[in-house]
Each structure stands twice: as C-alpha cells, then as structure tokens.
Amino acid sequence: xxxxSNLVLILILGMTSFSCQSQNQSSSLKNKSMEKNKIKEKVxxxxxxxxxxxxxxxxxxxxxxxxxxxxxxxPIGCWAAELTHPYKEFTEAGLEVTxxxxxxxKIEFDGYSDPRDASGYSASDIISMGFINxxxxxxxxxTTKKLSKVNPHDYDAIFLVGGQAPMYTFKNNKELMTFFAxxxxxxxxxxxxxxxxxxxxxxxLSNGKLLVxxxxxxxxxxxxxxxxxxxxxxxxxPYRIEDNAKKLSNTHFIVQPAFTPYAIQDGNLITGQQQNSxxxxxxxxxxxxxxx
Numbered sequence: 001x002x003x004x005s006n007l008v009l010i011l012i013l014g015m016t017s018f019s020c021q022s023q024n025q026s027s028s029l030k031n032k033s034m035e036k037n038k039i040k041e042k043v044x045x046x047x048x049x050x051x052x053x054x055x056x057x058x059x060x061x062x063x064x065x066x067x068x069x070x071x072x073x074x075p076i077g078c079w080a081a082e083l084t085h086p087y088k089e090f091t092e093a094g095l096e097v098t099x100x101x102x103x104x105x106k107i108e109f110d111g112y113s114d115p116r117d118a119s120g121y122s123a124s125d126i127i128s129m130g131f132i133n134x135x136x137x138x139x140x141x142x143t144t145k146k147l148s149k150v151n152p153h154d155y156d157a158i159f160l161v162g163g164q165a166p167m168y169t170f171k172n173n174k175e176l177m178t179f180f181a182x183x184x185x186x187x188x189x190x191x192x193x194x195x196x197x198x199x200x201x202x203x204x205l206s207n208g209k210l211l212v213x214x215x216x217x218x219x220x221x222x223x224x225x226x227x228x229x230x231x232x233x234x235x236x237x238p239y240r241i242e243d244n245a246k247k248l249s250n251t252h253f254i255v256q257p258a259f260t261p262y263a264i265q266d267g268n269l270i271t272g273q274q275q276n277s278x279x280x281x282x283x284x285x286x287x288x289x290x291x292x
Contacts, residue, residue, distance in 0.1 A: 056094060056095060056096045057094075057095050057096070057156040057157070057289050058095065058096045058097075058098065058154060058155045058156050058157075059090050059095050059096070059097050059098070059155065059156065059157045059158070059159060059285065060097075060098050060100055060150065060152075060154075060155040060157070060158045060159070061083065061086065061087065061090075061097060061098070061099045061100070061158075061159045061160075061161055062099075062100050062101065062102075062147065062158060062159070062160050062161065062176070062196075063077075063078040063083055063099060063100075063101050063107045063141075063144065063161040063163070064077060064078050064101065064102070064107065064161070064163055064165035064166045064169045064170060064196075065077075065101045065102055065103045065105070065106075065107055065165070065169060066106070066107065066108045066165065067165040067168050067169050069164060069168070069236070070168070070238060071234075071235060071236055071237065071238055072232075072234065072236060074111065074164075075108070075111070076110055076163065076164035076165040076168075077107060077108035077109055077110050077163055077164070077165050078107055078108075078109060078110065078113075078161045078162065078163035078165060078166070079109070079110050079113040079161070079162055079163035079164070079194060079195075079275050080109040080110070080113040080114055080115070080122065080125065080128040080131070080132075081113060081122065081125055081127070081128055081275045081276070081278055082113075082161045082162045082163060082193050082194055082196075082272075082275055082278045083099070083109075083131075083141075083161045083278075084125075084127050084128040084130075084131040085127055085128075085278040085279045085282070086159055086161075086193075086278045086279065086281065086282035086285075087099075087131070087137075088127055088131075088279075089279055089282035089283060089286065090159075090282060090285075090286070093286045095286070095289070098145060098150075098155070099140050099141065099144045099145070100144055100145040100146070100147050100150055101144040101145075101146070101147065102146075102147050102169060102173065102175065102176060103146060104144055104145055104146030104147075104149070105142070105143070105144060105146075106141065106142045106143075106144070107141050107144055108141075109128075109132075109163075110163050110164050110165075113125075113128070113163070113275065114128070114132070115128050115129040115132070116129070116132070147175060147176065147179060148175065150179075152179065152182065152183050152186075155183075155188075156188055156189070156289055156292075157188055157189040157190070157191065157285050157288070157289060158180070158183050158188075158189075158190055158191065159191045159192075159193075159281075159282065159285060160180070160191065160192035160193065160196035160197075160199070161193065161196060162192075162193050162194025162195040162196040162197070162220070162274075162275070163194070163195060163196075164195065164236070164237075166195045166196045166198060166199075167195050167198055167237055167238060167239070168238070170195075170196055170198055170199050171198050171199070171202075172202060173199070176199060177199050177202060177203040177204075180192075180199060180203055180211075181203050181204065181205050181206070181211055182206075184205070184211060184268065184269065185205060185206060187268055188268060188292075189268050189270055189284075189285045189288040189289060190268055190269055190270065191269075191270035191271065191272070191281055191282075191284070191285050192219075192270075192271055192272075193263075193271065193272030193273075193274075193275075193277055193278055193281050194219065194220050194272060194273070194274045194275055194277070194278075195219070195220050195237075195241065197217065197218070197219030197220070197241055197271055198219070198241050198244075200212050200217060200219070200245075200271070201241070201244040201245055201247075201248060210248065210251065211269070212245075212248070212251045212269075213250050213251055214250055214251065215251055215252065215266045215267070215269055216252040216254055216264055216266045217245075217251070217252070217253060217254070217264060217266060217269060217271040218253065218254050218255055218256075218262060218263070218264050218271045218272065218273045218277075219241040219242070219245065219253070219255075219271060219273065220240075220241050220242070220273065220274050221242055221255035221256075221258060221273060221274070222240055222242045222243065222255075223255070223257070223258040224258045224259060224273075224274055225237060225240050225242075227258055227259075242255065255273060256273060259274060259275075259276050260273065260276070261273075261276045261277050261279065261280050262277050262280065263277050263280040263281035263283075263284050265284045265288065268288065270284045270285055270288070
C-alpha cells in the first residue's frame, strides 16, 4: 500500500508540475501576444487653438543680411531651414513672428541650404521649399525690419538664425550683442542656433560678465565643420565656434554627434547645435513661453 501511495503522490506532483509549466507557457504566449498588439497613443500640443480674445505672443527672428565669404568667395546668407522650420513651429503655435536683420531689407539663403540648389544638398527640405514657393512668406525675407528700429519690449522671445554669413556679420557686432544681452536680462526666452551662437563667445551682460558664464550651451560642432570642409574640399569658416568656446573658462559647451537635432535650455538661454536643430530649439522657446 505504501508503494502505491508513493506512486500516486509522484503522479500528482508530476501532473501539478506539468500544469504549472503549461500555465506559464500559456501566460508567456499571452504576454507576447499582448506586446505584439500593444496600443500606443500620442497627443500633440494644440498650440494654435487659443481664445480669439487672447493677445498673441510675439517672436522676433533675427537673420543675417547677405555677405561674401572671405574663405571661399561664395555669396553667403542665412541657412534656410534655420529660419523656415522654426517659423513653422512658431506660427503653428499661434505666435506672431517678425523677421529682422542688422541692416533691414532683403535677406538671402545660403546656396547649399536652398532646396532648389544644383548641389541637391537640401533637396529633401520640403518645409523650406514650401516657404520659398509662398509669395507671401518670401515677401517677409525681402522686407525685414532693421534691428535698430526694433523695440525689444514689443517681443516675448527672440531667435537668432544661423548660416554662413553670421560668422562674419554677427561676430563682434556690438549692436547685436548688446541687443541680445539686454533682452536676455529681461528674463524672456533668448535663443540662438548653429553659427549664430558665435556671438556668445563675446557677449557680456551689464555686470561685465560673459552671458554664457556658468551656462550650458551648444553651437556648430568641430565634427560638423570637418564634414563640411571635406565635402567641398576646402576650409569654409574663418574660425570655429567650438574652438573659441573651449578657450572660455567656467562655461560648458556641449555637442552631440554630428548633425543630431539638439537644443539645450539653461535658464532663459536656448541654443541649438546646427541646421537640424531649429525645430527643437523653437519648441523649447514655445514651451518657455507657455510656462510664463
């Protein structure tokens, strides 16, 4: 009898073990099935849908007037995507945008940034292509407001547009650096992207300290300059922002791998790394305005 009881016990334990294994396998298959059919939802920001009586917030975009590169001899200007992509973000968020330049009047896009350019470098930039093919929008680039005529108190944020020309026209430009520093000291969102960040290595606050002292910020990286130089077979820029930033003490210049869309906000200073970063930098500006 004892041996029969032991046999029954062994069989019961075996069946229980098999049942548990079956349940575990069934549970595992069920979990895998659920993972496979996992539902994802994403709700975007309904930025533009505001009360009709709400006062629109205003953004001033500052771009460079045309110039000529002393390195290459090319006609240079602002980078299309650094104006058009943020402009799209701002206007879709219900913001009112004014485009200004140091001299006022017409601004032009760098050749390589124009999606119509024979190089094909920016051929996939359909946002800039749409902007260029809109007569109303292109009128804004032909009638920019002169910076000296701008009342900064009329604006809730400023956004400096990069490109090749700012490396000449923005560098050591006292009018622009003073405007940028004064606006920053109001506590409002103050942004710069790509090569326009060249002003940050020299811009000082009213207390005489560098604006970027103790700050984390970004701008066009050496890895990106290397890529551009190799692509055209010559040195394009007269100097490099990352090199100049590294010469400064008590500031933190941060870059991501080449051409990664990247922007950083430190207080009310917002900076974007290069031409692919205009959208994310603009989004940080919008978020900062919403929080105010």
